[in-house]
């Protein structure tokens with residue numbers, strides 16, 4: 001059982017001017033009603049609308065509300081980590097600003113932490129809400145692949161999670177730059193439990209994800225978490241080698257028994273196959289080298305330009 005009880009609520013916000021007030025009042029109301037000592041940390045991820053102005057107003061009206069403002073859009077991952085770093089609570093919960101993660105669940109998650117001593121409480125999607133068929137199919141593929149390569153079951157996980165101070169300290173001390181919060185927070189281990197939630201409809205504004213940005217997100221996260229794609233290439237190479245050996249034996253046999261034709265087909269096939277594999281390998285290797293390059297530069301994950 002935890003005796004220090006303060007909860008930090010981390011809310012990454014990007015162009016959320018339409019809903020941010022409602023989110024702040026909903027979350028505050030629910031936490032006050034449940035009698036949970038709390039602070040709200042809005043991380044404005046370089047919004048182009050008046051989100052930051054709203055956050056400043058909220059912070060001056062309510063001493064429990066804090067805000068961080070990025071100098072440009074760094075992405076939700078950076079916003080989450082900035083929030084975790086700024087959190088003063090004994091535990092922290094990360095929640096979307098658009099009320100798609102129901103704040104009513106926070107007291108339940110908090111009690112699991114406080115009374116049962118769970119160090120991570122994950123809210124998992126029991127229903128992904130309204131989404132196009134294509135989107136849920138793509139999401140399923142992504143989570144199946146990433147669960148396989150990372151050995152972490154991530155189907156239906158979300159960023160809606162409550163973490164103990166120990167977990168926060170571990171996460172913010174990770175030296176890596178390209179983080180994938182959803183996977184890292186499982187990877188660190190700790191005593192974990194899950195509760196189901198239903199994804200609500202977005203109440204205002206639009207989703208910040210385009211198809212292209214989701215594909216990029218999937219690629220970055222798979223490569224920053226595993227080198228499995230490289231191993232697949234190696235495997236392809238080995239299979240190709242066997243095929244080449246068999247084809248080679250056949251060709252030699254035909255040559256010896258004098259029934260060899262021009263042999264061009266085999267040659268062309270081999271050239272085609274091996275060159276395509278070489279190209280794939282080079283592509284993958286290049287991708288990893290670019291990752292190494294980005295990590296080695298050691299740029300900060302985000303830059304905070306203002307604070308309230």
Ligand code: UDP
Nearest residue numbers: 012013014045075076079096097098207208
């Ligand atoms: N978000 C962010 N930076 C971004 C994109 C999104 O901080 O570059 C925030 C956004 O304000 C919201 C959360 O991340 O609170 C989830 O974004 P969104 O609703 O667009 O994603 P979806 O629910 O469609 O997956």
Ligand code: MG
Nearest residue numbers: 096098100202
């Ligand atoms: Mg959303």
